C-alpha cells in the first residue's frame with residue numbers, strides 16, 4: 001500500500017519547481033505578515049515545519065538569528081538551498097525528513113512555524129504537539145493554513161476537490177477545528193489573522209498533478225461553484241477565466 005509519505009514525495013517532487021516559482025507563494029507581503037504576526041525578532045531561532053522550497057525560512061532568516069527548515073521531499077530542500085544561496089543567507093540549515101516525530105530535542109527553537117502544510121498531515125494534532133515540544137518556554141508556535149468554510153457542505157467540497165487536485169491533501173481544517181487542535185496540544189488560545197491567496201483555475205491546474213481522469217472533475221467543481229460558492233473559495237468569472245481565492249488563517253500561540 002502507498003503511504004502518505006510516498007504520496008507527498010511523489011506530488012511535491014513534481015510540484016517543487018512550480019511551487020517555488022509561484023508568485024502567490026513568494027508574495028513578500030504575505031511572508032512579512034507571517035513573520036510579523038509571529039512576533040519574531042533578532043534573537044529568535046526558528047524552525048519551519050514542512051518548509052518546502054524555503055520561502056518561509058528565508059523570510060525568518062532575514063530578521064532572526066537562525067532558521068532551520070525540515071521537509072520530506074528532497075527536491076524541495078534542493079530548491080530551498082538554491083533560494084537561500086541566491087539571497088546570500090548563511091544563517092540557515094536544512095533537514096530532509098518526516099516532521100513526525102521532529103528530529104530535534106525539547107525546547108530547541110524559540111519560534112516553531114508551519115505554512116500551508118497542515119492540510120497534508122494525516123495526524124495534524126501529533127505534529128502540533130511535536131511543534132510545542134521543540135519550542136522553548138517562552139516561545140511561539142505559529143501555523144498558517146487553508147481555513148475551510150464553517151459551512152460543512154462547502155468544507156467537504158473543498159476537501160474533495162483538493163484531494164483530487166493533489167492526492168497528498170488530507171484535510172483543510174476550519175478555524176474552529178484548528179482552535180480545538182491548539183487546545184488539545186496544550187497550547188494557549190492562538191491569536192488569529194486571515195488573508196486570501198488569489199489564483200486562477202488554469203494557473204492552478206498547470207501547477208497541479210492530478211490523475212488524468214480527475215482533471216475534468218476538478219474543472220466541473222469550480223464551474224459549479226460559480227453559482228453558489230460551493231467550494232467556499234469565492235470563485236468568480238473574469239472574461240474567459242475562473243478566478244478563485246484560498247482562504248488562509250494564521251494562528252500564533254504564546255508558549
Ligand SMILES: C[S@@+](CC[C@H](N)C(=O)[O-])C[C@H]1O[C@@H](n2cnc3c(N)ncnc32)[C@H](O)[C@@H]1O
Nearest residue numbers: 012050051052071072073098099115116117120
Ligand atoms: C504546500 S507545501 C508548503 C511549503 C512551505 N511550507 C511554504 O509554505 O512555502 C507542503 C510541503 O509539506 C511537505 N510535507 C508534507 N508532509 C510532510 C511530512 N510528513 N514531513 C515533512 N514534510 C512534509 C511537502 O514535502 C511539501 O514540501
